[in-house]
Amino acid sequence: MEYYTSISKSSDEDNCVSFNCPHCNERFKLEVNEFEEFEGDKLYCPSCGLHGEISEFYSDDMMEAAEVEAMNMAKDLINNMFKGLSKKSSKNVRIKATPLKKDTSPTLYEKDDLELFKTDCCQRIIKINPISYSIKPYCPYCGGIS
Numbered sequence: 001m002e003y004y005t006s007i008s009k010s011s012d013e014d015n016c017v018s019f020n021c022p023h024c025n026e027r028f029k030l031e032v033n034e035f036e037e038f039e040g041d042k043l044y045c046p047s048c049g050l051h052g053e054i055s056e057f058y059s060d061d062m063m064e065a066a067e068v069e070a071m072n073m074a075k076d077l078i079n080n081m082f083k084g085l086s087k088k089s090s091k092n093v094r095i096k097a098t099p100l101k102k103d104t105s106p107t108l109y110e111k112d113d114l115e116l117f118k119t120d121c122c123q124r125i126i127k128i129n130p131i132s133y134s135i136k137p138y139c140p141y142c143g144g145i146s
């Protein structure tokens with residue numbers, strides 16, 4: 001499943017996408033290009049500092065978009081198959097295929113209540129909810145306190 005396709009689709013005007021901490025459920029955002037460049041397999045929550053597999057941090061929105069994306073890819077395959085079949089129709093055998101309708105990805109609602117922040121350690125852009133932080137956030141990439 002291509003998560004990255006969905007990730008780029010769900011980015012906001014700052015090119016950031018939402019993640020959810022599996023531990024404290026805090027929502028934060030990472031910049032898409034920086035996230036794609038990131039080669040580690042763990043992320044740290046900027047709020048509680050606990051880490052987990054990257055996939056554990058995918059937000060529900062993103063998973064939903066990824067599912068729609070995967071379904072559409074499957075439908076494309078089926079549609080192309082039937083297109084080929086229709087061409088094979090002869091006078092005696094008519095195969096009529098109605099293409100499956102594709103779902104549009106859910107428009108991801110990106111509330112912009114988050115504040116842009118740049119980590120000192122990795123120089124990465126993150127977006128966090130300022131209300132949740134009395135101390136500086138942890139860096140999602142290295143777990144350090146920026």
Ligand SMILES: [Zn+2]
Binds near residue numbers: 025046050
């Ligand atoms: Zn957390």
Ligand SMILES: [Zn+2]
Binds near residue numbers: 121122140141
């Ligand atoms: Zn860092």
